[in-house]
Amino acid sequence: MALSSERIEEVVAIASRGFAAGQPVKAVVQAVKEASPGLTVTGTFASIMAEDPYREEARFDLFLVDGSGHCWTITEKPESATGVVIAEHDEE
Template sequence: MPVKPMPLSPERIDAIATLAARLFAGGGTLDAVVRAVREANPDLKTVTGAMAAVMAEEPFREEAAFDLHLVDGNNHCWAITDKPALATGVVIAQREEED
């Protein structure tokens, strides 16, 4: 039986961002961070990673090592949204390290 999605409340977005930030700070790879966020949030339809440089949309939230984008997957194709009430997932967009 599929797990019913929970809304992305401000507290839940904070928890996702905190987990990702902690893992990146500890040297985690983008794949490892995405996997951990997905495991901690099995009800989300979409949890994926990208490099920030390829994201054309403004992030919902900016963190030190990554940008957090919200995904609306309620229709056939998913889209980036700035409305947490519509969000069914996230994109974790890792930033390139400054030289």
Template sequence: MALSPDRIDAILTLADARFAAGDRLDEVVKALRAANPDLKTVTGTQAAVMAEDPFREAARFDLHLVDGNNHCWLITDRPDAATGIVIAERDDES
């Protein structure tokens, strides 16, 4: 499954709006899962634990793309290989 630039933008817009509305990370992830049921992986974490550079950055979070086509999933910078996303929330001090 490929994630088009428009779909990535839509994911960013939805996550950004939910964070701006005061939603917690788990609520943002739940909304993203509901809006993107075909993605294999939609999860959240704190940005401090992510070793990879984000695919895109927003005001409160980083977006990482996940390639889950093999046994283990890995972070990718290739939208054409992405099967999911990680929303990595940055703390207020970032």
């Protein structure tokens, strides 16, 4: 399943609203899952991600993942993406 730019924008919008409202990453991930049936979504903290994000936002980074193989891999290619990781920025 490729991720369209429209779907990526929807994910970013939902996540941005959730973080702006003070929701924890778990709640943000749940909101994205509910709005995007069939999309694999997980959350974590940005500090544990070693790769560069696909997109950086004010309160989180968005990573695209390719789950077509045995293990997930981070990808920069929306056409290869099967899911997303929402990585909340650590409090400074």
